[in-house]
């Protein structure tokens with residue numbers, strides 16, 4: 203029997219920007235609770251919450267100062283318990299964000315580690331002596347720009363931080379760190395959490411000899427600072443798979459939990475994270491839909507390559523957006539965003555939706571004085587800002603779009619008065635209506651949720667494939683272009699699609715698809 207997370211659709215909530223309940227302009231747990239109706243009506247199966255743990259918020263919660271509590275900004279542990287219970291009552295699973303690579307520099311572990319070279323927790327973090335010239339130990343860079351090493355004058359050593367200096371990296375080679383982090387997972391699973399999305403999983407293990415990263419020959423001014431070198435030594439060390447297996451063993455102490463790894467890795471490497479003998483994460487996030495050329499051939503090739511690389515027993519997954527990436531609707535435009543949604547929800551594998559994508563939400567316009575993302579603030583000219591995709595959910599046409607009674611922490615998207623949940627709920631042709639319809643069809647179809655995938659045609663702007671489960675066959679035909687395309691007998695005449703981007707759905711009368719049209723039909 204398939205596990206729940208194989209047929210499930212996951213919905214990512216970025217809590218700061220989902221719904222505010224207490225009028226501080228920042229989303230919170232009670233806010234999410236108020237909006238569970240939206241998720242139930244949408245028809246997703248699981249919610250993944252970006253971090254809600256106590257944090258100084260240097261990286262908006264990805265700098266955790268206590269792994270086993272809730273930040274007052276978001277509510278209390280009791281609020282989270284309530285959310286878990288209420289979600290479960292509605293058959294929604296709850297996945298938390300686990301941030302194991304680094305803690306906040308305000309975490310008691312780091313404060314103790316930093317206090318003295320003789321501290322019992324000194325080696326819980328990564329400390330190195332200065333280079334011969336007194337500078338950083340090697341050329342490793344921080345993702346957010348500059349050296350990844352920060353000098354601690356009091357103890358005369360540098361500590362390593364792959365992100366901000368407020369996010370020191372934990373030393374996963376230390377057995378006590380592993381044990382402490384395993385206990386964090388147990389703490390949440392005992393509270394009923396159904397799984398974890400594991401932050402920057404490929405960063406956990408680095409070269410134990412701290413050798414320099416090679417210089418990137420293609421780097422040019424204007425490119426993000428981190429791309430000056432190729433990170434072959436500072437992350438994804440082969441030993442990572444042992445760490446992943448350790449995490450999996452802990453998850454397996456409980457029933458029915460899922461581990462999802464955040465992994466920006468090429469496909470050939472990504473699939474290693476399923477682990478030898480399947481002892482890895484259940485779903486190594488596959489982000490490649492977000493950078494593939496939007497052409498039928500390229501998409502078909504991506505699917506084929508991925509499917510071909512999957513180890514025995516591994517289950518695929520697909521992602522179109524998250525809080526770190528530009529919005530799909532801005533990248534492809536509103537029409538192709540609908541096609542993208544149809545693709546995401548009909549490919550073989552677990553899809554993850556990012557909040558707002560069900561509305562076709564574009565990136566918000568964030569003026570220079572509204573920038574909050576620490577990366578954008580450090581590299582204002584490198585086009586790395588992540589605020590646009592973190593803009594609050596537009597719920598209705600009221601004050602601050604129903605998100606908050608106060609001014610939201612980030613600006614709303616430009617057209618929130620017409621582009622919001624309430625408006626789309628009343629419009630049978632909206633992106634929301636399409637997403638709901640696709641989720642409904644998917645839920646009631648074994649072929650779509652668990653069936654096989656077979657490519658039928660990838661030519662020009664036309665992509666056609668079949669999903670099959672025993673006798674049930676569904677055919678998906680997508681027009682990736684803005685000119686009509688012929689289907690040349692691929693779809694039987696006068697079939698009525700069970701889902702379509704163009705509503706109300708007509709029968710496939712002629713032999714083609716309109717511009718930007720996609721259909722799902724029963725064969």
Ligand code: GLC
Pocket residue numbers: 261264265301365401402464525526
């Ligand atoms: C992940 C998160 C991102 C964060 C980074 C550091 O990539 O998704 O938002 O900045 O890790 O924790």
Ligand code: MG
Pocket residue numbers: 222223224225226227228229230275
């Ligand atoms: Mg609030």
